[in-house]
Amino acid sequence: MIEVRWHARGGQGGFTAARxxxxxxxxxxxxxxxxxxxxxxxxxxxxxxxxxxxxNKPITDHSQVYTCDYVxxxxxxxxxxxxxxxxxxxxxxxxxxxxxxxxxxxxxGNFHVITIDATKIAMEELGGPIxxxxxxxxxxxxxxxxxxxxxxxxxxKGMPESLRKKNKKxxxxxxxAIREVK
Amino acid sequence: MAKPQIVKFKFPGSLEEMPLGPSAAAGIxxxxxxxxxxxxxxxxxxxxxxxxxxxxxxPEGVIGKENENLEIDxxxxxxxxxxxxxxxxxxxxxxxxxxxxxx
Amino acid sequence: MIxxxxxxxxxxxxGDEAVAYGAKLCRPHVIAVYPIxxxxxxxxxxxEFIANKLMDCEYVYVESEHSAMCAAMGASLVGARxxxxxxSQGLAYMxxxxxxxxxxxxxxxxxxANRTLAAPWNIFxxxxxxxxxxxxxxxxxxxxxxxxxxxxxxxxxxxxxxDRVYTPVMVNLDGFVNTHTYELVDVPAQHEVDEFLPPxxxxxxxxxxxxxxxxxxxxxxxxxxxxxQQQQAMNHAQEVIEEVDQKFGDKFGRYxxxxxxxxxxxDAEVVLVxxxxxxxxxxxxxxxxxDMSLKVGLVKLRFxxxxxxxxxxxxxxxxxxxGIIDRDISFGYEGAAASDIKAxxxxxxxxxxxxxxxxxxxxxxxxxxxxxxxxxxxFNLTQGxxxxxxxxxGLRW
Numbered sequence: 001m002i003e004v005r006w007h008a009r010g011g012q013g014g015f016t017a018a019r020x021x022x023x024x025x026x027x028x029x030x031x032x033x034x035x036x037x038x039x040x041x042x043x044x045x046x047x048x049x050x051x052x053x054x055x056n057k058p059i060t061d062h063s064q065v066y067t068c069d070y071v072x073x074x075x076x077x078x079x080x081x082x083x084x085x086x087x088x089x090x091x092x093x094x095x096x097x098x099x100x101x102x103x104x105x106x107x108x109g110n111f112h113v114i115t116i117d118a119t120k121i122a123m124e125e126l127g128g129p130i131x132x133x134x135x136x137x138x139x140x141x142x143x144x145x146x147x148x149x150x151x152x153x154x155x156x157k158g159m160p161e162s163l164r165k166k167n168k169k170x171x172x173x174x175x176x177a178i179r180e181v182k
Numbered sequence: 183m184a185k186p187q188i189v190k191f192k193f194p195g196s197l198e199e200m201p202l203g204p205s206a207a208a209g210i211x212x213x214x215x216x217x218x219x220x221x222x223x224x225x226x227x228x229x230x231x232x233x234x235x236x237x238x239x240x241p242e243g244v245i246g247k248e249n250e251n252l253e254i255d256x257x258x259x260x261x262x263x264x265x266x267x268x269x270x271x272x273x274x275x276x277x278x279x280x281x282x283x284x285x
Numbered sequence: 286m287i288x289x290x291x292x293x294x295x296x297x298x299x300g301d302e303a304v305a306y307g308a309k310l311c312r313p314h315v316i317a318v319y320p321i322x323x324x325x326x327x328x329x330x331x332x333e334f335i336a337n338k339l340m341d342c343e344y345v346y347v348e349s350e351h352s353a354m355c356a357a358m359g360a361s362l363v364g365a366r367x368x369x370x371x372x373s374q375g376l377a378y379m380x381x382x383x384x385x386x387x388x389x390x391x392x393x394x395x396x397x398a399n400r401t402l403a404a405p406w407n408i409f410x411x412x413x414x415x416x417x418x419x420x421x422x423x424x425x426x427x428x429x430x431x432x433x434x435x436x437x438x439x440x441x442x443x444x445x446x447x448d449r450v451y452t453p454v455m456v457n458l459d460g461f462v463n464t465h466t467y468e469l470v471d472v473p474a475q476h477e478v479d480e481f482l483p484p485x486x487x488x489x490x491x492x493x494x495x496x497x498x499x500x501x502x503x504x505x506x507x508x509x510x511x512x513x514q515q516q517q518a519m520n521h522a523q524e525v526i527e528e529v530d531q532k533f534g535d536k537f538g539r540y541x542x543x544x545x546x547x548x549x550x551x552d553a554e555v556v557l558v559x560x561x562x563x564x565x566x567x568x569x570x571x572x573x574x575x576d577m578s579l580k581v582g583l584v585k586l587r588f589x590x591x592x593x594x595x596x597x598x599x600x601x602x603x604x605x606x607x608g609i610i611d612r613d614i615s616f617g618y619e620g621a622a623a624s625d626i627k628a629x630x631x632x633x634x635x636x637x638x639x640x641x642x643x644x645x646x647x648x649x650x651x652x653x654x655x656x657x658x659x660x661x662x663x664f665n666l667t668q669g670x671x672x673x674x675x676x677x678x679g680l681r682w
Contacts, residue, residue, distance in 0.1 A: 019467055023297040026469040033297070036466040039409065039648065060430070060565035062462050064650045158297070193507075200514050202451055202489045203390035204503045208496040 002145055003065050006050035006135075007084050008074040010043055013132035017072070018050030020136060020158050024150035025054040027157065031145065034059045047082050054145060072139060073097060074118070074131050085109055095138055097131050114142050116174055125170040133167040137174030148175050185244075185255060186211045211257070219261035221276045227251045229273035236265035236274060298470045300463035301326030303431040304370065304396045304456070306470075307438030309340050310478040311394075314365035314485075317345035317356035321375040322408045323464040324398040328370065350375035354382035354395075361391035362499055364490030366442065369393065372460065373400035373414040380418065386453050387422030387515065389500045390489055392445035393453040394438060395423075399561065399612070400460040401647040409648020410460030412560065412612040416589070416621040422515055424454040424522055425589040427560035431468045434458050436539060439473075442482055443529045449521035451489060459562040459612075461648060473537055481536050519591045526588060544593035546585040549575060550600065553582025555663035558626060559610040560586045563644075563651050570656040581660050586622060597629035606638045606663040612645040619675050638666040644678035655679060 004021065008014025015037040022035035031054045038049035051065045067087045071094040073079065085094060085107045093112045096105065099120075102113040118134035125134075133155065140148040152168050159167060189210040194200045230252060237245045237252070242260060246253040254265075266274040298306065304327045308316070316335075320328045334340040343360075347353045350371050357367040371379065376397055386393055401411045415425060424444065428434045434456065441454035458464050491497070503511050527543040534540030546564075549571055550556055557567055564585045574581045584600070586593070600607070607630070611620025618624065623641035630636050642659050645651045655678050662672050 019297070022467055027295050027297050032469055034466060034468050035297070036299075036461075039461040039465060059468070060568045061653070062430075062459070062466070062562035062565045063652045066652070194510070197510070197514065197517070200510060203388070203499070204501040204511055205389075205489070205497045205499045206501060208498040 001053060001055040001059065001061075002070070002143075003068040004052040004054075004070040004072065004139070005065060005068045005087070006052070006072045006074065007078050007082060008048055008050065008132070009078065010046045010048050012074050013130050014048055014074050015050040016158075017074070017132035017136050018052045020133075020151065020154045021052045021139065021146065022054070023158050024154035025052070025146050028150040028153040029054075029146055031056050032058050034061075047078055068092065070095065070139070070143065072135050074135055076100075085111060093142055095135065095142060097135060114138070114178065116177055118174060121170055121173045121177070125166050125173055133170045134174040137171035138178050140171070141175045141178035148172070185258060188212070188214060188257060215258050215260075219259065219279055221261045221263065221278050222256065222259060223254055223261070223263070223265050223274045224277050225252055225254065226273045226275070229271045230269075231271050231273075233270060235268055235270065239264050239268050294472045294474060296470055296472055297467050298431055298435075298472075299326065299465050299467045300428075300431045300434050300458045301398070301465070302330055303435040303470050304438055304458065305330035305334070306472050307435040308368045308394075308396075309334050310473060310475055311366065311368070311439055311442050311482060312340075312479075312484070313342055313368040315343045315345060315357065315360035315367045316369065317347050317353045317360070317367070318369050319347055319350045319353045319371065319375060321350070321372045321398075323400060323410070323460040324370045324372045324375075324396065326464065327396060327398075350378040351382055354379040354386060354393075357393050357395075358382065358386050358389065358391055361386075361393050361487070361489075362389075362491060364485070364487040366446075366485040367391075367393045368395070370396040370398070372398040373402050376414045376418060377402060380421070383418055383421035383423055383453075385500065388511070390451040390515075390518070391453060392442070392451050392485075392487075392489075394441040394445055394456065395453065396434075396438065396456045396458065398460045398464045399427075399457050407647040408460070410462055410612070411646045411648070412457070412459075412621075413614075413646075415455060415457050416613045418455070419590060419621060422452065422519075424450075424452055424519070424526075424591065425457060426454065426587055427457045427589065428463065428587075429562055429564045429585065430463065431466070431470045432539070433541060434463065435470055435472065436533065436537070436541070439478055439482060440529050440533055442485075443533075444522060444525050446485055446487075447521075447525045447529075448488065450518055450525050452515070452518050452522060457561065462562045471537075471539075477536065481533065523591045523593070526591075541587065542585070544588045544591070545596045546587060547596075547600075548583040548585065550582035550584065550603070552580055553604055554580040554667060555606045555608070555660060556582040556584055556600065556604045557608045557610060557656065557659055557663070558584040558586055558622065560589065560622060561612070563610055563612070563656075566651060566653060567656050570653050570660065573653075574657070574660055579660070579664070586626075589622065589625075592625050592629070594625075594629040594632070597626050598633040601630045601633040601637060602635045604637050605667040606640070608640045608642055608659050608663045610642050610644055610651070610659070614643050614646075623675075638663075639674065640666065640672055641675045642678050643675065649679060651678070 022033035026033035034053040076098045097118040118131035121134040191212040244255040244258045360367040530543045609623040
């Protein structure tokens with residue numbers, strides 16, 4: 001099973017990303033998936049979490065996600081107050097939306113840090129700093145289980161029509177940006 | 183007059199005869215509504231002018247005006263005496279229950 | 286039970302959405318609902334379906350949950366298939382109407398999002414709300430995931446409207462953990478549901494050609510016989526539930542085991558019993574402990590009413606210790622499920638040792654570690670060690 005934790009602020013689409021990843025993995029992938037937000041009322045700007053679980057067999061676990069294989073941070077300012085690597089498994093990957101390079105981050109643990117300026121991509125493709133789909137594209141580039149095609153199909157299914165085209169461009173833009181670095 | 187007829191209620195004789203939930207056939211009267219009446223109205227049709235004041239005033243609506251002679255439904259009349267009181271022709275007399283009618 | 290592998294009607298839905306789809310597929314004539322977290326998404330989706338003409342249904346805007354149940358009852362009274370949904374405070378608000386509906390024998394289906402009752406106020410999940418309605422004469426089922434939620438709405442009408450039953454059904458989902466968690470759900474095709482669930486032809490409705498009075502008084506001389514009738518209907522429901530489960534499985538490929546699902550209980554020494562989403566988490570722990578050669582089992586109590594006493598009587602001589610997970614507590618005694626289960630166990634003469642675990646209150650997570658700990662405590666009992674009969678799991682101090 002793969003567990004992904006998404007860090008965002010209320011209103012940035014963190015849970016939408018978690019849910020789209022779930023759709024990509026299950027409806028359009030060969031897996032089962034589960035997605036849920038940190039439960040409770042949220043206000044814009046407050047730190048929120050999203051979770052995605054995927055597995056090649058049915059997921060029956062209904063407890064919270066305590067350890068994860070991937071952490072995705074949509075808003076780096078969160079890192080001032082939230083310990084984003086808590087529960088990230090040894091050797092796990094953390095994907096951060098930032099202009100800085102991976103060496104700038106000193107985490108207490110053996111993690112693989114990947115950075116991407118998703119805000120820049122979002123501003124270009126969407127005209128606003130909603131980085132969730134760009135980060136989805138980045139995720140597609142750094143994981144083995146869920147490919148970009150599934151994510152693009154998930155956007156067609158899970159987003160309103162007016163938003164699909166530009167969000168898919170954001171996904172592809174981020175995907176290529178990471179793949180080129182690799 | 184379209185008042186419910188008296189139909190003796192048949193209580194369920196077994197579990198199978200119980201209705202589904204507390205319901206029962208409507209539109210029937212299981213016993214006379216007026217069994218406790220003390221006095222009853224008797225109409226002198228020769229004096230009656232068909233002004234229908236009694237029909238208007240009857241609180242129970244038991245006076246029927248369809249036919250030539252006014253009819254009073256004794257299943258429902260409670261013997262209040264309002265019709266006798268108000269009849270401008272004194273055509274209605276209240277008689278004790280059990281006593282013979284004047285007619 | 287595990288979902289069958291892929292079909293073409295797959296969607297990624299949360300529990301509330303699954304319920305909305307389930308209700309839509311049942312073609313209700315009337316929906317009367319009042320929104321309350323965490324059921325709101327059910328209400329929103331249904332109103333969208335109706336507004337977009339995807340459902341042909343009368344949506345009644347009511348000012349409270351009490352009115353919602355009244356409206357649903359009025360609808361059922363004229364022979365309409367009625368649906369409603371609520372949670373915690375709303376369920377409590379309609380309490381007297383629950384009695385009215387069941388006593389009048391209207392086959393209404395209601396989804397309940399399990400959420401704790403104030404005070405203290407809290408929107409998160411436990412089962413205190415529905416378990417407190419145990420005696421209202423409603424059939425109660427507790428689902429484990431979104432697929433089961435959708436499926437049980439459909440089965441609920443089949444059970445409720447069965448000639449031998451005519452008893453309303455409450456379908457319970459764990460608040461947030463089920464209602465707001467997205468999972469892969471197979472949404473059956475409308476024509477298949479139509480074949481499984483025929484249109485409602487009520488035996489208990491107004492008919493201008495045969496006028497009846499409904500919801501009447503029943504005197505002291507007759508009241509007991511009506512209650513006996515309700516009890517008989519609940520007894521019949523036990524068979525009907527198994528029949529409907531079988532028929533549903535035959536048609537849609539998903540069997541849930543009826544009143545109860547036993548997981549690896551055949552040779553189990555200790556067993557945990559639970560209701561709802563906690564079962565899903567427990568399955569993982571059972572497999573882990575079995576891999577360590579520990580003889581553990583799990584009982585998914587699906588229907589709380591009618592209560593599957595026979596199942597527990599049958600289990601009683603086979604296991605050494607039973608742990609009952611209650612996401613509730615009847616203050617002054619113990620968890621509701623525990624009381625009923627212990628009564629069934631003791632009536633079989635032989636009694637395994639029992640621990641009642643109070644867990645998952647007001648949304649507190651029941652972790653895999655918690656469940657493992659519960660199994661170890663049960664093993665302590667079998668080894669003659671002391672364990673308290675009632676234990677709060679995860680208490681701070």
